[in-house]
Structures are given as structure tokens and as C-alpha cells.
Amino acid sequence: MLAGQTLTHAVANLLGVLFPAYRTFKALESPNEEDDTRELKYWTVYAFIVATEIYFEWFLCYLPFYYEIKLALLLWMIFPISFLGPLGGADLIYNLYFKPFLDSREKVIDDMLVDYGLGSLVHHQEEVLVPKVAELQAELQADTQN
Numbered sequence: 001m002l003a004g005q006t007l008t009h010a011v012a013n014l015l016g017v018l019f020p021a022y023r024t025f026k027a028l029e030s031p032n033e034e035d036d037t038r039e040l041k042y043w044t045v046y047a048f049i050v051a052t053e054i055y056f057e058w059f060l061c062y063l064p065f066y067y068e069i070k071l072a073l074l075l076w077m078i079f080p081i082s083f084l085g086p087l088g089g090a091d092l093i094y095n096l097y098f099k100p101f102l103d104s105r106e107k108v109i110d111d112m113l114v115d116y117g118l119g120s121l122v123h124h125q126e127e128v129l130v131p132k133v134a135e136l137q138a139e140l141q142a143d144t145q146n
Contacts, residue, residue, distance in 0.1 A: 008067040016046060016074045023078075042077060042090040044098060049073075 020042055027035035049070075053060060060066050076089035102109070110122045 008071055012067055012071040012074055015071065015078070016049075020046070020078060038088070038091060041094040041098075042088070045077060045090045045093050046074075048098070 020039065024039040024043070027039045073089070077093070078088060078090070080088045113119060113122050
């Protein structure tokens with residue numbers, strides 16, 4: 001049983017990372033933003049699963065068929081199911097649980113990150129980059145005029 005559990009654990013981890021990573025690459029290279037959003041939802045849910053496993057693996061590894069259930073969950077999260085339309089399980093989990101939870105606590109989480117000196121994680125890159133680009137453009141224009 002240990003060999004089967006180890007194999008299932010390895011397959012679940014490989015399937016949960018390698019295929020979605022390649023699919024994310026394809027999504028980023030396509031002009032369609034909907035597939036980017038779908039992949040971000042997957043990685044958000046997957047990160048929660050991994051973080052949960054880090055703290056509870058001592059318990060989870062003793063549950064019968066845990067890794068088989070995890071493998072089935074990952075397959076459901078990765079591949080769209082016909083009755084959900086183009087959505088996969090990650091979309092459903094994100095929309096039903098993560099989005100409402102994070103929406104209701106976004107301000108508290110942002111404030112906590114700022115308090116711990118991680119405010120740069122809170123702001124969107126556009127808010128940080130656009131003023132910097134404008135500043136660099138102004139400097140470049142001033143240099144060319146001189």
C-alpha cells in the first residue's frame with residue numbers, strides 16, 4: 001500500500017503542477033484574457049491546497065485514499081466539465097468560496113501586509129509602474145531637450 005500511496009502522491013503533485021504550468025504558459029501567450037483568469041483561479045485554489053497540506057500532512061497521510069481523492073480533485077479542477085460550461089472545478093471553488101471570503105477580508109489583509117512592511121504586494125503593478133514610467137519619460141524628454 002505504501003508504494004501505491006507514494007506513486008499516487010507523486011502523480012498528484014506532478015499533475016497538479018506541470019500540466020497547469022504549461023497551460024498557464026499557453027494562456028499567457030494567447031491574446032484571450034479569459035484563459036489567464038481561469039489559470040489564476042486554479043493557482044489560487046492550488047496554493048491553498050498546498051498550504052493546507054504543509055500544516056496538516058502529518059494527519060492527511062493517514063487518511064485512507066487521501067492522495068487518490070486529491071488526484072481526483074486536481075483532475076476536476078484542471079479539466080472543464082460539460083455541465084459547468086467552460087468552467088472547471090477551480091473556477092467553481094474560487095467563485096463559491098475564495099472570492100466571497102477574500103472580498104470580505106481584503107481591506108484587513110491589505111492593512112496587515114502594509115503593517116508588516118509588505119505594502120508593495122498590496123498595490124497593483126499599474127499603480128506602481130505608471131507613475132514611474134511617466135517620471136522616466138519626463139526625464140528622457142528633458143534630456144533630449146538639453
